[in-house]
Amino acid sequence: MNDWVLIEKIAKTRKPVIVSTGGSSLKDMDDLVTFFENRNIPLAINHSVAMYPTEDYELELNQIDFLKSRYPNHTIGLSTHECHDWASSMLIAYAKGARTFERHIDIDDGDHPVAPYCSIPEQIDTWFKAFFKAKEICGPSGEYKRIPPKKEIEYLNALVRGVYAKCDLPEGHAIQDTDVYLAIPLQKGQISCRELMSGEILLRPVSKDTPIMINDIDSPYANQDSLKKIIYERGI
16 A cells, blocks of 8 residues: 555556555555545555455454445445455345455465465355345445335235223214224224324224224324225224
């Protein structure tokens, strides 16, 4: 990160750059980021611990959080050299927001020992599979609220508790919490725990242990056709 002869040559290519932070000072990082920003050259910054190999307890993956916070306009990644596990750091780093990744690769030719900080092809295969599993588990961007899919909504709707009368309730009665109980199943047209509000007035009498329907109460929900339609379409 402070080999400026090399850095100047790299910058002349005008190509996007990936840098690893192993062994660097904060000034080293800030100077390099400023250098590439001033030249409008895209820069990805990989957290790295320059110990070869790196033990799991030395990985310090929380540094990914630091880099994302300090350099929010740059892609943050992980350059890694651990030698025991080719999946865990990938899963954690991706979940933290790392998007560029680097490992050293070697082959076992039978004559020369594999460097302990390198990965042989089958280990790289495990590593790539961990990457795709991390993408699957993390899902789309976390920059906005997810929209629950229909499958999830239908599942939760099937578990919504309906409002039932605990005793005979007369017309004009203002419903209180002690007048009702909640139970499954929810029936079509029945109000649920989502719509129940203390003080709602009954428009007609309701018998003990019968469901309280949306048309039985003076409620804002009963005066909106779109909401009433949803209430009559859900349940059994």
